Structures are given as C-alpha cells and as structure tokens.
Amino acid sequence: MKASRITAVGLVAGAALWIASGHLMPHSSGEAAIRPGEAKTQPLFRVETASAKVMAHSPTLTLSGRTEADHKVAITVRTGGVLTELRVKRGQHVEKDEVIAVLSDEAREAQVAQAEALVDQRKAELDAKRTLIASGALPKLDLVNLESQYKAAQATLALARAERDRGQVRAPWAGVITDVPAEVGGAAFSMAGKEIASLVALDPMLAVVEASERKLAGIKVGERAEVRLITGQTVPGRVRYVAKSASPTTRTYRVEVEMANADGHIPDGITAEVVLSLKPVPAVQVPRSALTISSAGDIGVRIVGEGDKVAFVPVQVVEDMQDTMWLSGIAEGARVIVRGQDFVREGQQVAVVEAQTESAAR
Numbered sequence: 001m002k003a004s005r006i007t008a009v010g011l012v013a014g015a016a017l018w019i020a021s022g023h024l025m026p027h028s029s030g031e032a033a034i035r036p037g038e039a040k041t042q043p044l045f046r047v048e049t050a051s052a053k054v055m056a057h058s059p060t061l062t063l064s065g066r067t068e069a070d071h072k073v074a075i076t077v078r079t080g081g082v083l084t085e086l087r088v089k090r091g092q093h094v095e096k097d098e099v100i101a102v103l104s105d106e107a108r109e110a111q112v113a114q115a116e117a118l119v120d121q122r123k124a125e126l127d128a129k130r131t132l133i134a135s136g137a138l139p140k141l142d143l144v145n146l147e148s149q150y151k152a153a154q155a156t157l158a159l160a161r162a163e164r165d166r167g168q169v170r171a172p173w174a175g176v177i178t179d180v181p182a183e184v185g186g187a188a189f190s191m192a193g194k195e196i197a198s199l200v201a202l203d204p205m206l207a208v209v210e211a212s213e214r215k216l217a218g219i220k221v222g223e224r225a226e227v228r229l230i231t232g233q234t235v236p237g238r239v240r241y242v243a244k245s246a247s248p249t250t251r252t253y254r255v256e257v258e259m260a261n262a263d264g265h266i267p268d269g270i271t272a273e274v275v276l277s278l279k280p281v282p283a284v285q286v287p288r289s290a291l292t293i294s295s296a297g298d299i300g301v302r303i304v305g306e307g308d309k310v311a312f313v314p315v316q317v318v319e320d321m322q323d324t325m326w327l328s329g330i331a332e333g334a335r336v337i338v339r340g341q342d343f344v345r346e347g348q349q350v351a352v353v354e355a356q357t358e359s360a361a362r
Contacts, residue, residue, distance in 0.1 A: 045348070047340035048355040049304055050290075054332045056280040059319035061218060062273055063255070065209030067229070069268040070258075071173060071201035077194055079166035081106045086184050088197060093264070094171040101169040101182065101196045108164040115157035122150040175201040176264065200268055205261040207237060207272045210252035216242070218278040225257045230271040235259045239276070283318040283326040290338045291315075291325060294346075301327070302341040303334045304352050310337070310344045 077083075081103035088100045126146045132138045179198040207227045211219060219242055227235045241256040257274050259266065290301050300314040315329040330336065337344070338355050 044308075044351040045340065045344055046351040046353055047304065047310075047337045047344060048353050049335040050286070050338050050355045052284045052286075052330045052332060052334040052336050054282050054284055054330070057283040057285070057318060057326050058277045058280045059283075059326065061215055061276045061278055063209035063211055063215075063276070064271070064273050065207060067266055067268055067270050067272050068206045068208045068256075069175075069200040069202060070204050070206055071175065071199075073172060073199050074195045075100065075169060075171070075197050075199055077101075077103065077166075077169060077196060079103065079106075079163060081167060083182055083184050083196075086180065086182060086196075088177045088180060090177055090180055092177045094175065094177060094199070096171060096174050098171045099168050100171055100177070103167040103169070105167065108160070108167055111160040112157070112164050115153070115160040119150070119153040119157050122146070122153040126150050169196050171199060173199075173201055174203075175199045178268075202264045202266070202268065203261045204258045205266045205268070206240070207257040207259060207274050209255050209257070209272075209274045210247070210250060211242075211255050212252055213246065216253050219255055219276060223276060226275040227257060227259055228273040228275065229266065233266070235266065237274075281318055281328060283328050284330040284336075285324050285326050286330075286336055287338050288320075288323060288325050290336055290341060291327075292341050301330065302337045302344065302346075303330075304337060304350060305335075308349050308352055310346055310348045310350060312346050 083101060084104050085102035086100075087102070088094060094100060126149075129138060129142060129146055133140055133143045176199070177197050178200050180196070181198075182194065182196045207225075219239060221239050221242055223239045225237045225239055227237050229235065237257040237259040239255065240258040241254070243254040246253055255274070286301060291299065292302060293299055294312045294314070298312075298314045299317070300312055303311050303313055305311040313330055313334070315327040318326040318328050335352065340350075344350055
C-alpha cells in the first residue's frame with residue numbers, strides 16, 4: 001500500500017514537471033513563427049496587358065438617309081385642246097423627246113398651212129420686185145417694206161409650228177413614268193396647265209443624308225462613299241453636294257451622294273446608309289472592355305507604368321467598332337490593361353501577365 005502511494009505521487013510530480021517545461025522552455029519552431037518581419041506577405045493582384053501600337057486609322061462616318069431621284073417633273077400641257085391619246089402608263093420607261101400624249105388638232109395644222117402659204121407669197125413678191133428696185137423702177141423703200149413683210153410671215157409660220165408641236169406632249173428626258181393622273185377625253189375644256197404624267201430620272205440616283213455641324217468638317221465634295229441600301233445592295237458613290245446652310249428646323253446639313261443607276265435597280269425613296277472614310281488620325285486599337293472611367297468621371301484606360309504600378313490615361317474615341325475601339329491619347333508601347341482594370345486603382349502595384357492575341361483583340 002505504501003509502495004503504490006509513492007508511485008502515484010511520483011507520476012503526478014512527473015506530469016507537473018512535463019507541463020512546466022512546455023511553458024518555461026518553448027520550442028525553436030514556435031519562436032520562428034512569431035519572429036517580427038517574417039509574416040507571410042499578400043500576393044499581388046494579377047492583370048493582363050497588351051502593348052499599344054499607334055497607327056494611322058481612317059475612321060468611318062455612317063449617316064442614315066434615303067435615296068432620291070436626281071430629276072423629278074410633273075409634265076403639263078402648254079396649249080388648249082382635248083386629250084385624244086395617252087401613250088404611257090405608270091412604271092413605263094420613256095426616252096427623251098418621246099411622245100407621251102396627243103391633244104386634239106384644234107385647227108393647228110390648218111394654221112401652219114396658212115402660214116406657209118403666206119411665207120411663199122411674201123417671198124415671191126420680194127423676188128419679183130427686187131429686180132425692179134435694183135433698176136430704179138421702184139423706190140428702195142419698197143425693198144425694206146417687202147423684206148419686213150417676208151420676215152413677219154416667217155415669224156408667223158414659226159409660231160404656228162410651235163403651237164402645233166404643243167399638241168404633242170413629249171418627255172423632257174429619259175426616265176420612268178410614276179403617275180398618270182390624266183384620262184383620255186377627260187377634259188372638255190382647255191388642257192393648258194393640267195398635269196399629264198409624273199416623270200423621274202433614275203440615273204444617276206442620289207443618296208441624301210443629313211449631317212450634324214460636328215460631323216460636317218470631315219465631309220468633302222468628290223470623296224468616295226459606300227451606300228448600303230435596305231434591300232441588301234452595297235453601291236459605290238461620290239459626294240456631290242454638301243450644303244452650306246443648315247436646315248432651319250433640324251439644324252443639320254444636306255449631303256448628296258451620287259450613284260450610277262443605269263439599269264434602274266435602285267428605286268427612289270428607300271432607306272439607305274452612307275459610309276464615308278474620314279481623314280486618317282493616329283490611334284490605338286483596344287478591346288471595348290478596356291475602356292473605363294476614372295474616379296473623376298473621365299473616360300480612358302488604365303495602364304501599367306514604372307514599377308508595375310497602375311496609372312490612368314484619358315483618351316478620345318476615334319471610332320467605336322463592334323468589338324474594339326480606336327482611341328487617341330495612348331503612347332506607343334504603353335501596357336494597356338485589358339483584363340482586371342476595374343479591380344485596381346491608380347498607384348497600386350500589380351502582377352503583369354501579357355494577354356494572348358485573341359484576348360487582346362476582344
């Protein structure tokens with residue numbers, strides 16, 4: 001019994017000594033864990049960058065508008081009579097000076113015949129008396145009178161022929177008939193001043209757009225343009241006219257682009273887009289996602305500068321494309337952040353990874 005008590009007391013004393021040794025004599029590994037200056041550092045935020053390449057870029061200007069025929073006219077009658085023939089219909093192509101309508105004669109042919117007879121009479125009188133006047137049998141004053149009468153007769157004949165020709169209504173130029181409001185025999189009274197048909201000239205065809213005052217400076221007469229029609233056609237053209245005064249209602253300027261339309265496939269009045277190439281400017285192409293806004297509200301990109309620290313560069317948009325943007329204000333070779341730019345701030349040190357070609361292009 002006495003021996004067991006001694007054993008128990010020994011065990012308790014040994015346990016106390018072992019516990020005390022852990023508090024009074026710590027292990028070297030514990031000391032290393034708490035040494036100042038050797039705490040584990042936070043890893044740097046990783047961003048992807050693309051090297052900026054400055055190149056001359058010609059931005060495009062796209063303006064919406066419509067097609068418009070170069071010439072339009074309402075063909076009217078210039079004399080009296082009843083419409084007896086109508087030789088055209090809507091949609092018909094006519095050539096220049098082609099007869100499109102005929103009026104009743106109204107004795108116009110008889111007037112021409114009478115005027116021709118008068119001219120023959122005056123000419124015969126002049127020829128017969130000219131010899132007598134030259135021989136002195138008649139006074140020279142009679143020659144002046146006879147010549148005046150002959151010229152008057154010629155003028156009367158010209159008027160009669162012009163009046164006869166007005167009875168045939170002709171097309172002033174080649175084009176397409178778009179409307180025929182007249183009817184044969186529909187007029188019981190004078191047709192003078194009444195519309196027979198509407199004519200449009202489809203070649204050349206115009207694309208008409210309106211440009212704001214900010215975009216007007218880059219548009220020049222004679223520049224090439226591309227016209228995209230709502231029908232899916234793409235037609236080349238040239239700027240023919242740029243207005244010098246703005247519309248009083250919209251404050252925009254009319255711009256006309258001329259297109260060849262010999263086959264007449266481009267109709268009048270359809271929706272069209274005009275694409276113009278402007279003067280080249282130095283710019284850098286970056287993904288749309290690279291564009292960001294600074295804390296001050298400026299539009300720009302973030303780059304990685306000296307010491308791998310982030311900096312903000314304000315830019316100007318040269319052209320906004322579908323997947324990328326052309327920007328000015330970025331220096332050649334600058335490391336533009338294309339991924340992670342919205343999660344860092346100016347002055348922050350980052351870990352830089354070069355972006356892949358596909359990623360930088362998006």
